C-alpha cells in the first residue's frame with residue numbers, strides 16, 4: 001500500500017552567493033519573480049499537488065520567510081480602512097493553514113543532503129516531496145503534481161528530469177538510465193556533477209523530488225561528496241536497487257533562478273504568461289534586442 005504524499009521539505013538555507021549583495025540579509029528564496037517571492041511559487045505548487053504540511057529548512061534571513069506566510073494584522077487593517085480590496089486580494093496566497101508550516105534550522109550550510117537530514121523529525125516514516133524554490137517551472141500542470149501522479153503510478157522514488165547539454169553535466173545530478181518509455185525512465189545510478197566525459201547520460205535532476213523516508217538513514221552517515229558537501233544525490237543513489245526509482249520527464253520549462261541569467265529569463269517568461277502584463281512587456285522588449 002502506497003502512503004499518500006502529504007509532506008514537503010523546502011531547503012532555503014544556502015548562502016546564495018551568486019546573488020550578493022541582494023542576499024546579504026535576506027534568503028535568496030525571497031527574491032520576487034514579477035511580484036511574488038520564489039518561496040511562494042514553491043508553496044503554491046506544493047499545495048496544488050496535495051501537500052498539506054510544509055517544512056522550511058532555513059539559515060540566515062529566516063524572519064522574512066516566516067513572516068511572509070503569517071497574517072500581517074497592521075497591513076491588513078490599513079488596507080481594509082483604505083478600501084484597497086485588490087491589494088488585500090494579492091495577500092491571499094500567503095496564508096497557510098494554522099499549524100501546517102514548521103521551520104528547522106541548518107546552522108551551517110553543509111550541503112543539500114545535510115539540509116534534508118535536518119528535517120528528519122518532520123519527515124518521520126512518510127514519503128515526502130522536496131522543492132528547491134530557486135528552480136521555477138512554468139507548466140500547464142504544476143511540476144510537483146506531475147511527480148505526485150507518477151508516484152501514485154509507480155510507487156517509490158520519483159525525480160523530475162530534463163536533458164541538458166553534455167558540456168553542462170558538471171553542474172547537475174545526472175542519471176544512469178535503464179528502461180525508458182520516453183516519459184518515465186528507470187534510474188539505475190546517480191552521479192553528482194560528473195565531468196562531461198564521465199557522465200552516464202545527459203539527463204539531469206531538477207529541484208523537484210518525491211522520496212521515501214529511508215534516504216534519511218543514508219544521509220545520516222554524513223559522507224562528503226562533490227564540493228566536499230553532503231550531497232542529496234549520493235544519499236538517493238543508495239536507495240537504488242532496494243526501492244523503485246524513476247525519473248519523470250515533466251511537461252514545462254524550468255528556470256534556474258539561482259543563476260542571474262536564469263532569473264532574468266524567468267522574469268520575462270512569467271510576465272509574458274500574465275494577462276495583465278503580457279502586452280506591456282511585449283511592447284518594450286524589442287527595444288533591447
Ligand code: UTP
Nearest residue numbers: 011012013014015016017018109110111112115
Ligand atoms: P545552491 O546550490 O543553489 O546553493 O543550493 P546556494 O548556496 O543556495 O547558492 P549559491 O550557489 O551560493 O549562489 C540549492 C538549494 O539547496 C539549498 C539552497 O537554499 C537551495 O534551495 N541548500 C544548499 C541548503 O538549504 N543548504 C545547503 O547547505 C546547501
